[in-house]
Amino acid sequence: MSCVRPLLGLLATLAALGAVAFLGYCVYFDRKRRGDPAFKRRLRDKRRAGQRRAEARGAQLWDTAKNEKLQELFLQEVQMGELWLSRGEHRMGVEHLSNALLLCGQPRELLKVFKYTLPPKVFEMLLHRVPLICQQFEADMNEQEYLEDVRD
Numbered sequence: 001m002s003c004v005r006p007l008l009g010l011l012a013t014l015a016a017l018g019a020v021a022f023l024g025y026c027v028y029f030d031r032k033r034r035g036d037p038a039f040k041r042r043l044r045d046k047r048r049a050g051q052r053r054a055e056a057r058g059a060q061l062w063d064t065a066k067n068e069k070l071q072e073l074f075l076q077e078v079q080m081g082e083l084w085l086s087r088g089e090h091r092m093g094v095e096h097l098s099n100a101l102l103l104c105g106q107p108r109e110l111l112k113v114f115k116y117t118l119p120p121k122v123f124e125m126l127l128h129r130v131p132l133i134c135q136q137f138e139a140d141m142n143e144q145e146y147l148e149d150v151r152d
Contacts, residue, residue: 074103085122094125098133101126 033039081096097114104110111130115123 070103074100077103085118090122090125094122094129097126098129101130102133 077096077100081093081100084090084093084096097118101107101110111126114126118126
């Protein structure tokens with residue numbers, strides 16, 4: 001019993017010294033990294049590139065020609081979906097309506113409209129397709145961001 005107490009004290013002391021050494025190591029290299037002129041330049045460049053990307057995205061949102069094209073494409077997809085549904089081709093109709101959901105600025109509101117205007121079977125098919133659309137959209141956005149990063 002008397003041997004255990006000094007051993008625990010020694011282990012506690014070693015652990016405390018190890019923690020202090022690790023913190024000292026972290027502080028030393030953090031100061032060295034922050035003092036490096038190249039680090040500051042890279043950090044500034046990253047921030048400027050991020051601001052440019054944000055400004056470009058904001059400009060894309062307010063580009064009236066692009067918005068008009070998106071509106072036309074949205075209306076075309078809704079019309080194609082209605083056409084396929086009127087022909088009895090539910091699968092093709094749901095595909096076009098899901099594309100319209102992707103292009104819509106307020107997809108929740110559009111889903112509410114679809115809920116009351118579509119037959120229940122078709123609406124269920126559309127709801128089952130929504131997660132697939134979201135995954136595809138996220139993958140496309142990630143790829144687009146990757147390509148923008150590669151270009152910069």
